[in-house]
Amino acid sequence: MTKQELEAYKGKLQQLSQEYLAQIQDLEDINREETTDLLEESGDSGDEAAVLFSENIYASQIQTLHELLILIDDALKRIGAGAYGQCLDCGQVIDARRLAAIPYAQYCLQDQTKHE
Numbered sequence: 731m732t733k734q735e736l737e738a739y740k741g742k743l744q745q746l747s748q749e750y751l752a753q754i755q756d757l758e759d760i761n762r763e764e765t766t767d768l769l770e771e772s773g774d775s776g777d778e779a780a781v782l783f784s785e786n787i788y789a790s791q792i793q794t795l796h797e798l799l800i801l802i803d804d805a806l807k808r809i810g811a812g813a814y815g816q817c818l819d820c821g822q823v824i825d826a827r828r829l830a831a832i833p834y835a836q837y838c839l840q841d842q843t844k845h846e
């Protein structure tokens with residue numbers, strides 16, 4: 731992989747990281763607002779099921795985004811360590827099309843299936 735290609739992947743990863751952080755922020759804001767609304771609407775009786783439901787939807791989305799951010803961070807570390815684009819299992823170079831689609835991919839397509 732050339733230095734230019736690495737820089738391009740790095741830029742892409744940093745951009746994704748920014749996007750996901752913004753999405754987490756948005757989801758946390760929406761979650762807070764909706765939870766407050768639900769609490770106000772339900773009054774003293776407190777429709778806790780609805781509140782928990784709304785928290786769960788956003789919580790799982792936020793959780794997924796946090797996991798992606800960790801993968802992105804790891805990928806950025808691998809760029810720094812000169813190991814970017816290599817499968818963590820077999821060490822082979824990950825297909826460029828796969829990296830273009832998923833720049834934080836950890837495994838080649840073949841090994842990815844083992845980890846799912």
Ligand SMILES: [Zn+2]
Nearest residue numbers: 817820838841
């Ligand atoms: Zn592999």
